[in-house]
Amino acid sequence: MRFVKEMLIDKGINEVIAGYLSFSIELILLIIICILANFITKRVVLNIISKTVYKNNIKWDDFLVERKVFHRISNIVPFVIIYISAPIFGSFEELIQRTAQAIILVISILVISAILNAIDDVYKTYPISKIRPITGTLQIVKILSCILIGIALAATLSGTNPIAILSGIGVLSALISIIFKDPILGFVAGIQLTTNDMIRIGDWVEMTKYGANGHVIEIHLSTIKIQNFDQTIVSVPAYAFMSDSFKNWRGISEAGGRRIMRSILIDISSIKFCSEEMIEHFKKINYLKQYIADKEEEFKKHNNENNHDTDFLINGKHLTNIACFRAYIEEYLKNNSRISKEHTILARQLAPNENGLPIEIYAFTIDIDFKKYEEIQSDIFDHLFSVVNEFQLRVFQNPSEYDVKQISKIL
Structure with missing residues (x-):
């Protein structure tokens, strides 16, 4: 930045105007570099990765492409360049670095979510997924990841120590327990349901209280989706399967009659x-x-x-x-x-x-x-x-x- 500014001053341009012009020129150059990097990453690198993934005999990496894991990771590249180039902007260096870090952290949440979705897709290809679904567990991991990255994001933007923010969360624990009541109850219920093998995907269950009488199609952290015989879909709280009675007709298929x-x-x-x-x-x-x-x-x-x-x-x-x-x-x-x-x-x-x-x-x-x-x-x-x-x-x-x-x- 100083080099460009000195060149403009040598040409007889006012120092203040030269400063603004040099800032603008270098900002434009940085934007162009970021656009080119993003273009190369998405149009060239991602195409190579996609072709390589689909040509090999490994199946699990196909789900990474389908869930756009590599696509989301490529979004980080321009902001990494901006973070590295921040020193050339002098007094704006810290602000630009914090902003770049914050955006990278937000993109990281999306990347982690896509990776966990891909893991769930891979797991569902195995028969054990109907007996021991992990969707609820992965949702817990997503929530914990969001919380941790959220703390890091707040610390980055405010310029404070993450430990200080963590100590302040203790005061909000009661509020958090109210906001996340269903996920907490659902997580505990999900562990009990899967540990005791009380419900699986594909089971025919009946819960008159909730108007559910059909097959389990999805097991999530806080809800379990049931498709009734009239093709309607009922979402029942996961903890309801522990607090209320329900009928599971799985024994019919296991008995063979x-x-x-x-x-x-x-x-x-x-x-x-x-x-x-x-x-x-x-x-x-x-x-x-x-x-x-x-x-x-x-x-x-x-x-x-x-x-x-x-x-x-x-x-x-x-x-x-x-x-x-x-x-x-x-x-x-x-x-x-x-x-x-x-x-x-x-x-x-x-x-x-x-x-x-x-x-x-x-x-x-x-x-x-x-x-x-x-x-x-x-x-x-x-x-x-x-x-x-x-x-x-x-x-x-x-x-x-x-x-x-x-x-x-x-x-």
């Missing part, structure tokens, strides 16, 4: 002993042939050993239409290719009530997909409702308006 547990209500007045004609009819049903043969032999042996007078059905053991219906259900389910044979298959009676006798079907489908599960369950009950009359049983149903009208016509 989804449970069917639904009842058919049978009119109790239609339950009776089987007549000879009914037994002969049941013998023609493939799923009941072996059951009828086994039961006839068992009951005949029992009745003979105990000298029961079988002319009266109340004596001894006899087949009932409800027992045959339950046996048919179990055999039908066992022969259904979409029902798991590795899990319990059962047709059982529940306690009778004012609506009749519930026959509960308990089984597991092989396919756990919600739509296919509903199709399998519907097909089973469509069939059972259709065949119940073959056993001379009636399904209980409260009288409808149509039934009342029909009765009125008869009367």
Whole structure:
């Protein structure tokens, strides 16, 4: 700067004007150098780096390019040049250096954020990311980085010692705890959730209180995003999974089957002993042939050993239409290719009530997909409702308006 100023003075220019002119010239030259450096960095260096990254067989560096890590680092170059060139501006040196340092620190926050995002992207390519997500942890690192760089930024701009600023933060600890309440609670909850393996990405969870009933798509520091079956997205506070109850359906997929547990209500007045004609009819049903043969032999042996007078059905053991219906259900389910044979298959009676006798079907489908599960369950009950009359049983149903009208016509 002095050299340019002396040259201008030698040409007869006033010293004050020469000072301003020299300052302006050198400032313009510095701006031009910074623009050229920025252009070379972005147009040449970044292109070389990008081509090199995409050509090699390493995958993790692709995420660094996609997250623009190198692009953000290149933004630092002009301000490094300005910081180094600050002494030529004389009395403005300290101000220019502080400003350059402050901008470099701000860019550093963006660089660190991009690097952490790239780390998260790389981690998500591994299966363990669904079991142990690190998004929340990386967000904590981002917050801590912002705090530390913020302290350094304040110290740079004010020209004070960072330690003095740190000592002053203790006074604001109560305010910080209020501002960052959700992240703090979320961080603690996130550690507990992942440590205890309570929730993973892809889990189907249900939280009625928050209107959530769907799959977990993202686990963040303070919130967990759930996509419901109607494609709406619900954000639930992470700590809510520790303070409130929720249902995780992961066991369905791990068990390899989804449970069917639904009842058919049978009119109790239609339950009776089987007549000879009914037994002969049941013998023609493939799923009941072996059951009828086994039961006839068992009951005949029992009745003979105990000298029961079988002319009266109340004596001894006899087949009932409800027992045959339950046996048919179990055999039908066992022969259904979409029902798991590795899990319990059962047709059982529940306690009778004012609506009749519930026959509960308990089984597991092989396919756990919600739509296919509903199709399998519907097909089973469509069939059972259709065949119940073959056993001379009636399904209980409260009288409808149509039934009342029909009765009125008869009367």
